[in-house]
Amino acid sequence: MEVERIHDTTEIYFPKLGWKFFINPTAFKIGGFEIQWYGILITLGLIAALVYCFPRMKRFGLDSDRAVDAVIGGVLGGIVGARLYYVLFNLDDYAKGSAKETIKAIVNTREGGLAIYGGLIGATVIGLLICKLRKVKMLPMLDVTVLGFLIGQGIGRWGNFVNQEAFGSNTSSFLGMTGGKIQDTIYYNTTFLDGTMDSSVDYLKTVHPCFLYESLWCILGFFVLSWFSKRRKFDGQILLMYLSWYGLERFFVEGLRTDSLYFGKIRISQALSAVLFVVSVILLIILFSKYRRDPEAFELYVNTEESHKLIEEGRRKRMGLPVEDIYSASADEEDIIDDFDDEDFDDDFDDDDDIADKAEKTAEKIKDDAEEKVSEAADKAEEKLEIAEETVKEKAEAVKDTAKEKVSEAADKAEEKLEKAEKNVREKAEAVKDAAEEKAPEAADSIEDKYEELAEKVDTKLSGGSGKKSHNKKKRNRK
Secondary structure (H helix, E strand, O other): OEOOOOOOOOEEEEOOOOEEEEOOOEEEEEOOEEEEHHHHHHHHHHHHHHHHHHHHOHHHOOOHHHHHHHHHHHHHHHHHHHHHHHHHOOHHHHOOOOHHHHHHHHHOOOOOOOOHHHHHHHHHHHHHHHHHHHOOOHHHHHHHHHHHHHHHHHHHOHHHHHHOOOOEOEOOOOOOEEEHHHHHHHHHHHHOOOOOOOOOOOOOEOEOOHHHHHHHHHHHHHHHHHHHHOOOOOOOHHHHHHHHHHHHHHHHHHHHEOOOOEEOOEEHHHHHHHHHHHHHHHHHHHHHHHHHHOHHHHOOHHHOHHHHHHHHHHHHHHHOOOOHHHHOOOHHHHHHHHHOOHHHHHHHHOOOHHHHHHHHHHHHHHHHHHHHHHHHHHHHHHHHHHHHHHHHHHHHHHHHHHHHHHHHHHHHHHHHHHHHHHHHHHHHHHHHHHHHHHHHHHHHHHHHHHHHHHHHHHHHHHHOOOHHHHHHHHHHHHO
């Protein structure tokens, strides 16, 4: 997209989005000293990385008190490395009339001139050197550090936005940007013979905001890797994922940029990105395949006895407590810890075959000890189970016998009560029968007397004669 010429070098414009900013690269001045936004943003990225990483050292099995020296050394090494890397491939721009002026130009980083890969190399070299001196495990340290790298890169890249640098070739994308300084840079580097930019780049057209692509990619990578760090399978996995993640993005974005550092006709950062991506992906595949075959050989450092002791030692030192009692482990435990001392770990980082054999033997020893303890625990559990079974059987038999006795007693008592009840019923029945037999004749005579009286009365009324005589006659007839 073609735009008008911008003469104000502080103006930054996104035509299709309608965004226009006016940003002076100098944030403020202290006396005659200028503080640049570039430096402020780099510092903010560094602080944010430290604030995130230090509280999470323990998650990776590291004591933050030991790691702080490596972090400080890594920061200083990163700044020096980033500057030297950039200067090394732009020597002509920093060669001045005198050594003093040359050194002054090299040291002045307030207006940019830092290379990310140089910073990564410098931070890694110095940081790992201090890790070795302070006995901090390298791979866990690198795993947590690269998460900080992503934060720092995501924030620090906006320093390129303020300085209007690290932009790409022309584009018609809706994200295309331009600015007064961008146009000046393109114009002077494509018009004059000593320019370093491809003449096909048009200063009156929008360019790729490469800083934005990388910033967003790094921030997204931070969230992805931070989430995955809780699920990592082996130390160094987050480091390799970072190298592949960043290497993939930088390979494509570097191809868009107009200010790449070259070695001959090769874009140095692009070539390095390709190598890092391919190597890291291959290593991830190999190591994950080995992990699936033998997970026990890839124990995370955070789960080791050594890590626990060092963290506890640091905690006790901070609280002013003695640390001697945490090293009262048994001889076997000490031997196992010694097999994983820092020198062996550092050598293993270089894939030393002897250390691999030692690690394998140690793993076998740990496995045998674990199997023996499991076997002992199983035997004890079986003994307790047998005792429990015998106790249950004895109690069950006792309950059964008690129940039988009580049932028998209840049956006997019920039978006695039944016999008594039957006897009482028979006696009462006999008494009732006898009483009935005694009273039956009397009742019959009484009824007969009443009948005779009634008959006499009836005969008297009917015949006028003697009712008794008639009744007696009837009585004789019945006999």
